[in-house]
Amino acid sequence: MTQSADAFDLLDPILGHHIVNSLGWRSLRPLQEQAVEPLLGGEDAVLLAPTAGGKTEAAAFPLLTRMNRRGWKGTSVLYVCPLKALLNNLHPRLETYAGWLGRSTALWHGDISTGQRRRILAQRPDILLTTPESLESMLVSTHVDHRAFFSGLNSVVIDEVHAFAGDDRGWHLLAVLERLSRIVGRPLQxxxxxxxxxxxxxxxxxxxxxGHGRRPARIIAPHLTGPAQAAAPPPGDIELDYVGSVANAATVIAALHHGEKRLVFCESRRTVEELGEKLRLKGVTTFLSHASLSVDERRRAETAFAEARDCVIVSTSTLELGIDVGDLDRVIQLDAPSTVASFLQRLGRTGRRPGSARNCLFLALDGEGLLSAAALLLQWSRGWVEPVIPPPEPRHLVAQQLLALCLQEHHVGENLWQEWWGGIGPFGPGAEPVVRHLVEQGYLDRDGGMLFVGPEAERRYGHRHFMNLTAVFTAPPEFTVLSGRAEIGRTDPDLLTQEIEGPRKLLLAGRSWLVTYIDWSRKRCFVEPTDEGGRARWSGFGAERIRSFALTQAARSVLLGQDPPVRLTKRATAKLAEARDAHVHNVHPGGTVVTRRTDGDSRWWTWAGHRANATLAASLPSVVAPHRRVNDQWIRLRDDITRESWQIALADTGTGLCLPEVDGHAVRGLKFGEALPPRLAEATLAARTSDEEGATEVLSGQVRFTTFTDA
Structure with missing residues (x-):
């Protein structure tokens, strides 16, 4: 009997019948085969597969089988996603699979009505699809008996887990899962x-x-024959072009690929809006998707795009994850995403039809965009993918979780709170200073050895039943834009307050709008359609793009003459040649370069990425310019830098590297940073802006000094 038959026979027979007869599958995919036995056995696992690799079914089929065989009652499986749109997209599929076995599913997130929530609480679904924030809202809500509701919980599926683990939402998810395990009184698969x-x-x-080290667990990744880093890049039709502007990009997109369905990724909402407007003016059927468009606007666009043929949808990373937008013909990328992992996600949106190949056309808007794209494609061709690294020292989330736990339990023993998180990562004894600060500042009250929510937490977070306490990220204020009663989306208030001549116009949903009335108290802006001339703008924390050590080093390799093994247009080849000429003094195969110009501009060209350069700048204060200006390519040095002063500075680093200095104002961008002692909040940010490994590698190499006169 084949492996496929063995795995298939382990599934519930009714499920197997429908897989063959309802789905029309002749066999399971390798990932699905290999996942059956360990998931049926209750093991923890990470299932790895490219986009559209059948991961949802690989988890759902064994867990539904286990649910039926063990007679699980009530809500026994949670399916957690990072995006509400992804949950909405997955729900019909999981509802069908569960329905085959007489089991039920339900959605629970911010867009679900009060009436629907009451029905879910009255009749618990077997599978609940939700987000970590909504899970925590259930735990702290006075309307949810969380102990009764989650009493049957056994397994949790975390979709797009890499998207969680790389930022603070991952720590938040992990902390909520630990609290759930304690509530139900058993480990959760x-x-x-x-x-x-x-x-x-x-x-x-x-x-x-x-549970790490105490529970059986495995990686299931049949597409990898060796370590993930050594995985060969999938075959594909990849082309790199230089167009020089958004307007030129629109011209190229409008002229190519007629009759095809195209998904265009941009690296900012503003670029999405500008490109969308220009494509529409050229008569291209165009839809838009980004986070500041209303839910209805995005849903209409995504539905229309999925059902159309000769059209374009322009998106930020909102469509990077597994949301289904139909059968794509082509992916186009303006400039470059910030990671190879993002590129793999986007590339995987194509090539799903039999006989079609994965493809991506890069259109660089400027020289830096071209260099970034070439560097990313070079790293991709080497089979390299970024490691997913949780942000270090999430002390602000320790504060948030302590407050949320006190809301959930009403009071917590001052010596017992650590037990709720099993001592994981930041929730061990090292969190004691955070607890002391919360008590001292009135965020927590202490009485009789118990901790309670204090008046300062009520004042800061108590609005709308502590809604702000369950949102992990700080979002800048935005105004809701309405045309009549229809919500179009949200815009930056700066566009409504800047002095202008003539009528005030906005660009949103790829169209220009005339502002007719602003309701300042309710943060609402009323508009009506108008001709061209609208402007788009959004601000936010962390808007600056931070390139990693590996990708910046790859850019150095490109400048030293190495082309990525993809098709380069004549324009791209010519522009890369210009870049190599422009940087001829700034790269050297033997190591890093210090350039000293006679006009006093001295720079150390490390090509080490922003975080490594910030670490180096903090560690070499005697030779770095006082304002310590850095980017991902260079560090500004003092005008009077000499070889002697350089050697002395390097010798001083022998005692260890320093963390970058953090502006106290930057703490405002750290959600719940105000609940930490200022010193700890700044230390948290400093740890997240450093790269000691990259800095050490740079320091171990040779440095070449060059002095020349500007022409």
Whole structure:
């Protein structure tokens, strides 16, 4: 009997019948085959596969089988996603699979009505699809008996787990899962679904939380024959072009690929809006998707796009994850995404039809965009994918979780709170200073050895039943834009307050709008359609794009003459040649370069990435310019730098590297940073802006000094 038959026979017979007869599948995919036995056995796992690799079914089929065989009652499986749109997209599929076995599913997130929530609480679904924030809202809500509701919980599936683990939402998810395990009184099986990453074993260990090393777990990745880093890049039709502007990009997109369905990724909402407007003016059927468009606007666009043929949808990363937008013909990328992992996700949106190949056309808007794209494609061609690394020292989330736990339990023993998180990562004894600060500042009250929510927490977070306490990220204020009663989306208030001549116009949903009335108290802006001339703008924390050490080093390799093994247009080849000429003094195969110009501009061209350069700048204060200006390519040095002063500075680093200095104002961008002692909040940010490994590698290399006169 074949392996496929063995795995298939382990599934519930009714499920097997429908897989063959309702889905029309002749066999399971390799990932689905290999997932059956360990998931049926209750093991934790991370399932790795490219986009559209069948990960959802690989988790759902064994867990539904286990649910039926063990007679699980009530809500026994959670399916957690990072995006509400992804949950909405997955729900019909999981509802069908569960329905085959007489089981039920339900959605619970911010867009679900009060009436629907009451029905879910009255009749618990077997599978609940939700987000970590909505899970925590259930735990702290006075309307949810969380102990009764989650009493039957056994397994949790975390879709796109790499998207969680790389930022603070991952720590938040992990902390909420630990609290759930304690509530139900047993470990929860944890199944992560992920695209290919560079460090799957570490991701699995992180996902297991307090169960790491105590519960059986495995990586399931049949498409990898060796380590993830050595995985050969999938074949594809990749082309790199230089167009020089958004307007030229619109011209190229409008002229190519007639009759095809195209998905265009941009790296900012503003670029999405500008490109969308220009494509529409050229008569291209165009839809838009980004986070500041209303839910209805995005849903209409995505539905229309899925059903159309000769059209374009322009998106930020909102469509990077597994949301189904129909059968795509082509992916186009303006400039470059910030990671190889993102590129793999986007590339995987194509080539799903039999006989079609994965493809991506890069259109660089400027020289830096071209260099970034070439560097990314070079790293991709080497089979390299970023490791997913949880942000270090999430002390602000320790504060948030302590407050949320006190809301959930009403009071917590001052010596027992650590037990709720099993001592994972930041929730061990090292969190004691955070607890002391919360008590001292009135965020927590202490009485009789118990901790309670204090008046300062009520004042800061108590609005709308502590809604702000369950949102992990700080979002800048935005105004809701309405045309009549229809919500179009949200815009930056700066566009409504800047002095202008003539009528005030906005660009949103790819169209220009005339502002007719602004309701300042309710943060609403009323508009009506108008001709061209609208402007788009959004601001936010962390808007600056931070390139990694590996990708910046790849850019150096490109400048030293190495082309990515993809098709380069004549324009791209010519522009890369210009870039190599422009940087001829700034790169050298033997190491890094210090350039000293007679006009006093001295720079150390490390090509080490922004975080490594910030670490180096903090560690070499005697030779770095006082304002310590850095980017991903260079560090500004003092005008009077000499070889002697350089050697002295390098010798001083022998005692260890320093963390970058953090502006106290930057703490405002750290959600719940105000609940930390200022010193700890700044230390948290400093740890997240450093790269000691990259800095050490740069320091170990040779440095070449060059002095020349500007022409």
């Amino acid at each position: 944890r199944v992560g679904l992920s695209a290919t990453i560079g460090n799957p074993e570490e991701l699995l260990g992180w996902l297991q939380g307090s």
